[in-house]
Every structure is written in structure tokens, then in C-alpha cells.
Amino acid sequence: MAAENTSKVCEAHPMTGGDGPNSYAKNFTLQRGGLDVSKELVRKAIAEKLDGEILHSNTFRIADLGCSVGPNTFLAIENILEGVEFKYKSQGMNSQFPEFHVFFNDHTSNDFNMLFKTLPQNRRYYAAGVPGSFYGRLFPDASIHLAHSSYAIQWLSRVPKAVVDSKSPAWNKGRIHYSNSTDEVIRSYETQYTEDMKCFLQDRAQEIVYGGLMVLTFPVRPDGTPHSDAPTNVIFQLLGSSLMDLVRKGVVKEEKVDSFNIPVYTMSPQELVAVVEQNGCFSMEIMVDMPLLLVHDPILMAQLRASHLRAGMREDLKHQFGEEVLDELFDVYRKKCEEHASAVDPGKTVNLVVVLRRKGD
Amino acid sequence: MAAENTSKVCEAHPMTGGDGPNSYAKNFTLQRGGLDVSKELVRKAIAEKLDGEILHSNTFRIADLGCSVGPNTFLAIENILEGVEFKYKSQGMNSQFPEFHVFFNDHTSNDFNMLFKTLPQNRRYYAAGVPGSFYGRLFPDASIHLAHSSYAIQWLSRVPKAVVDSKSPAWNKGRIHYSNSTDEVIRSYETQYTEDMKCFLQDRAQEIVYGGLMVLTFPVRPDGTPHSDAPTNVIFQLLGSSLMDLVRKGVVKEEKVDSFNIPVYTMSPQELVAVVEQNGCFSMEIMVDMPLLLVHDPILMAQLRASHLRAGMREDLKHQFGEEVLDELFDVYRKKCEEHASAVDPGKTVNLVVVLRRKGD
Numbered sequence: 001m002a003a004e005n006t007s008k009v010c011e012a013h014p015m016t017g018g019d020g021p022n023s024y025a026k027n028f029t030l031q032r033g034g035l036d037v038s039k040e041l042v043r044k045a046i047a048e049k050l051d052g053e054i055l056h057s058n059t060f061r062i063a064d065l066g067c068s069v070g071p072n073t074f075l076a077i078e079n080i081l082e083g084v085e086f087k088y089k090s091q092g093m094n095s096q097f098p099e100f101h102v103f104f105n106d107h108t109s110n111d112f113n114m115l116f117k118t119l120p121q122n123r124r125y126y127a128a129g130v131p132g133s134f135y136g137r138l139f140p141d142a143s144i145h146l147a148h149s150s151y152a153i154q155w156l157s158r159v160p161k162a163v164v165d166s167k168s169p170a171w172n173k174g175r176i177h178y179s180n181s182t183d184e185v186i187r188s189y190e191t192q193y194t195e196d197m198k199c200f201l202q203d204r205a206q207e208i209v210y211g212g213l214m215v216l217t218f219p220v221r222p223d224g225t226p227h228s229d230a231p232t233n234v235i236f237q238l239l240g241s242s243l244m245d246l247v248r249k250g251v252v253k254e255e256k257v258d259s260f261n262i263p264v265y266t267m268s269p270q271e272l273v274a275v276v277e278q279n280g281c282f283s284m285e286i287m288v289d290m291p292l293l294l295v296h297d298p299i300l301m302a303q304l305r306a307s308h309l310r311a312g313m314r315e316d317l318k319h320q321f322g323e324e325v326l327d328e329l330f331d332v333y334r335k336k337c338e339e340h341a342s343a344v345d346p347g348k349t350v351n352l353v354v355v356l357r358r359k360g361d
Numbered sequence: 362m363a364a365e366n367t368s369k370v371c372e373a374h375p376m377t378g379g380d381g382p383n384s385y386a387k388n389f390t391l392q393r394g395g396l397d398v399s400k401e402l403v404r405k406a407i408a409e410k411l412d413g414e415i416l417h418s419n420t421f422r423i424a425d426l427g428c429s430v431g432p433n434t435f436l437a438i439e440n441i442l443e444g445v446e447f448k449y450k451s452q453g454m455n456s457q458f459p460e461f462h463v464f465f466n467d468h469t470s471n472d473f474n475m476l477f478k479t480l481p482q483n484r485r486y487y488a489a490g491v492p493g494s495f496y497g498r499l500f501p502d503a504s505i506h507l508a509h510s511s512y513a514i515q516w517l518s519r520v521p522k523a524v525v526d527s528k529s530p531a532w533n534k535g536r537i538h539y540s541n542s543t544d545e546v547i548r549s550y551e552t553q554y555t556e557d558m559k560c561f562l563q564d565r566a567q568e569i570v571y572g573g574l575m576v577l578t579f580p581v582r583p584d585g586t587p588h589s590d591a592p593t594n595v596i597f598q599l600l601g602s603s604l605m606d607l608v609r610k611g612v613v614k615e616e617k618v619d620s621f622n623i624p625v626y627t628m629s630p631q632e633l634v635a636v637v638e639q640n641g642c643f644s645m646e647i648m649v650d651m652p653l654l655l656v657h658d659p660i661l662m663a664q665l666r667a668s669h670l671r672a673g674m675r676e677d678l679k680h681q682f683g684e685e686v687l688d689e690l691f692d693v694y695r696k697k698c699e700e701h702a703s704a705v706d707p708g709k710t711v712n713l714v715v716v717l718r719r720k721g722d
Contacts, residue, residue, distance in 0.1 A: 058503070113472065113473055116492035128464060129489060140462050141420070141460060
């Protein structure tokens, strides 16, 4: 299947599994704030935008794309279920509740064993795990009624090839992200983003039934803001500069930094609108800013940023630079976050919740 | 869901995961022999028994119940796919091939991470993992077209309570299996088997579409043969007597043997026919003996038996008796298998392949 071609290159970027102190499961504070805020929005979308015809299906199929290991994914699914049940009730269909089939998707390297062990005991849905990249097909044609993805589609399918090619004008020497780099590097990332979103929308258009919904939450760069100024990009710039500090101290080799790039692209709302229009299969029904909580204490905020990024990128960093440098790296990083507290404050991050509806005959 | 109630008690009996020397993935020789033999039978069942109406479905859904970690499950699925495709072709429907959605089911404690990592790269189906006991609901109503289960339904959902209760007349002291025990112990196992198969058939009747098939492969005790003489039972009797040898040597505590029972029941064809008739939702379409390969060399055979049983029961035995006794235990066990070579020869084992068809309106 096509899925395998794209999935291989991005299998390298799973969240850290298990439930240790630096695991993703224990470090979801920032994202969870966002989940609480988006709760009402998801219900509203289901109430107002989900096609009524779908209510006559015996099975309601939900996919969470990039689910990681929980507990966020279970909370999100619960919220969707409540929204769908509310819609049935509001239409007087109390006795016609469907059965729910929920598909938890993430990279093959995700810790599905842990995900399965922590599935809610009293769940009222059938659960399945689906391994593979969402930049490829995951489900049969017209089989999904609602696809959800929270803080996942900012991850590209791969690092653009040119930025790690020392002979290319887009070689990203001495940096690990495009956002504070040359125009050539930025263009490489932009091109990769456009290709990936094209795949993502094409594949979901095949999989989602007519009148079905896709709810996407992700950080954005406000229209007109330079790549270098988006708070979610500054986070990676500070990690890059922390790594270069360790290069200067002789702890990390410079080539290791040159060959390491983070495949995260912070799109603007305009860019998303453009790819959705080009795809043509979805209508943009809702697009709302969802502010995260402002953290007023810069020391606490820097700690949160450091533990959050470490949980999310631990495997990649360990693989590239060795586990032994991680403590020192995140110590330097935490201090940089304190110094640039205002630039990386979660309250300054702009997150979008977007609801797309599959157009149909 | 009801599934959780029953699944918890049998989560204790997964196959050994990973790919180490004693893992299930490396020790599938005996079962694989059976798979090869059953290949033609599965194709024949699909060609002759699968309802033609199902061919008009856009998605063909297959479940493998008790799939473990592969590679057997992948071979079985491939065989089913070829059988279904052959049926389409034979009906001149070459251009109307459905999409295949394959659900790999096993206990929550199964190593799904390994299963997912070893999924065939060039597979032509969408894959999903489904954690939970098959003595409970796993899928929405009428969603599965073909359910397959190979060497799994001989496992009961749990050890019958009475056999580990020292105050019960069915206390199974000094033994780990019912087959060489008292009438009371045998009755406890029989009752558990009947309850479990009732659940199994009820739940599958809900999940399998009208005209859909269930293909089951499992070891049986020929009608009229005492429980104590079925080769698959002798295997457990020899393990029990090996453990009692270690009790006499002071390596294992007797209470540990008294409180350990293997929840495997070797049904007879008659017993299966009775539960299927009582359930009433399935017709018995095919029931065929499938001989395993005769192993003429008793030393090789004993080694195969020992490594096979160790792979299948390693986690349970480790948990109950400690990992440190396993080498000695299986050394004793291997010798006993050599001594009783004729009684435990795989060629004497009777395995059934049964094809049930969901009756429909």
C-alpha cells in the first residue's frame, strides 16, 4: 500500500512511550489545556455540521489520527461520543443510538501495548489500533464518519531531503529547524508541507463518508507573521541554539547538529485554506483560535516547556546525540526558555481548531 | 462492555511476545504444519460456502481471533485473501474486488507492538489491532464477513474457580490440568467450556454478517476417547508430573502446583456440535480432521514439544514458579516426552478444521 512508502520516513518521530517521568503520558499539561477549551467546539460542530443522514448508520466510526498513548486521546473520544449522543437525543432518536467503533492511529513505533492497557475499562465503544502514517491510506473507502487529530498534523512526513544534503543550497548547517534559516531551507519545508497536506487531504477524502467531519487542532503562525517569530518555532530555535552551545563546549559534534532537523512545520491559516481549496473535497466549516493558558511564572513555564519538549522528542534526540547529553541539553534549554519567556509563553501560541466537512453528492 | 468482564480473567495467558529464542514467533513449527494442510480447505470453504451477496460489499472484513504475534496470522490472512479473490474471479467479478479490512485480535497483554512492526510491507489490506478476549464482544453488529481462529479456542476464558479452592470437592491438588484428575475437576472444566463456548458463539453470531463464515482450527479429543488419553492433554499431564518431580526435589513448593491450573479444554467433535446446535445461529458446513506431521525421531519430537510448550506458557510459568526453574523444568519435561514419545507424537494429535456459516433471514 502507498501508506508504507510515506510511513517509513516518518516512523522516526514517535512520542516517547511508557509511563516514566519523561514520558508523553505524564507531560500533557499544555496540550490538555487546549483540549478542555476545544470541548464545546467539537460538540457544536457535531450538532450543527455533521450530516443528518449519518445518524441512520448502525455503526458510527471515529478515527483519532496521531493518538499517541493517552490519556488525551481517550478524553477526546469521550467528548466526541457525548457530542454524537447529544445530537441523536436532540433529534428525538434516543432509542436509535449507533454502536461506536473507534480507531486509534499512530506510527507503527507508537507504544500501542500501553495504549491498549490503558483503554478506559467502562468504554462504550469497540476499540482498534491502526499502525501507520496518516500521510497514507489507513482505512477503507467511505468508512469513517468523524476523523479527529490533535497536535499531530504539524509533523511533516519526513525531513526534506535537501536540508540534510551538504551539497544542496538548502543545506541547513548549524540549525535544526527551518524557521530561523535561509530562504532555501524555508522553501524546502514549505514544499514538503504542501506535498504532505495534499496526501493527507486526498487520503481522508477517500476515507471519510460524504457529510462526515474532520476536526483538526494544531499550532499556527498567524497570517503575516514571519516563520521566525511563531512561538512554536522559537521553541525549536532555542533547542537548536542549546545544541550549538554544547557543540562549543565539545559535548556534541557539530556534524550531528548539521544532520539533524525537526520535521515540524507551523502553517498559517491562509496556507491551510489554500491546500483545502486546492483539494476541493472538503468545506471549511469552522476555524477558531484556541488560546492555551497563559503561564505567568517564567520559571514554571520554562520547566513545562523543557519537560514537554523532552517527552515529545526524547527518542529522536537520544538516537542522534546520545542519552548522556539530554540532562545537560535540557538544562541549557530550560534557561534559554526563561530568558525568552515572553517569546515562548504558551499564552502567545496560536492554536487553531478547524472543522472540515466532506462534500458529497 | 461485557468483553472486559471476561477478558480480565484470561489476560493471564498470552503467548510469549518478542522475538527471543523462546518466543512464540520462533516456535511455530508444529502449528505451521497444520496451517499448510488447512490452506486448501479454507479456499474451498470460501468458494463453496461464503454467501454470494457478501461479494457486493465494498469492504470485506476479516477477523483473526487469538492472532498472537505472527507470522502464522499473516499467512492465514494471505490465504483467506487469495481465497476471496479467487471467488470473485470465478464469478467474473475481476474488476469489483473489495477493499480488505483485517482485524488482528488477541488479549490486551499480547505484544501488539511486535505484531504491528512485522506486518507484511506489501500487504493489500488495511490492518487494525483489536485488544480483548474473544469471550466477549469485539466488533460492531454484523460487521465481520469472515472470522478465523487457529489454535486459540481450546483456551478457556479462565481457570474454573472451584479447582483452586482448597475447600471445594473439585480442588485439583497436585495436578495442573483436569484431564488426569477427579470427576469433580473434570466437571468444573466441562462447565467452564460450555459457558465459554456459549459466549463465544453468541458474540460471533452478533458480529458476523448473515452468510458469513467462521473457520476454526483446534485440537480435539476423538469422540469416546477419555480426557486422559488425548495427546494434547498428555502434554499438560507430563508438565504437571515434571513440576511434581521438582516439588520432590525441593525446587518448587507444592502449594504453587496446587494453585496452578492450565485453562485449556480439549473438546470432542460431539461437544462442539452440541454447543453449535444449542446456539442455533450457525450451520456446520465443514468438519475435517487435519493431521499434523508425524515426527519419527522421538528426541527431535521431544525437543519440539518442549520448546513449543515453553514458548506458549513461559509467562505463566515464570509468574507462578519463577524464571530460575524453567531450564530444569523443561529438561525434565523433555525427557518425559521422550519416554512417552508415542502418546504425545503430533501425528497422533487430532486437529479439526470446522467451518460454520452464519444463518440468515
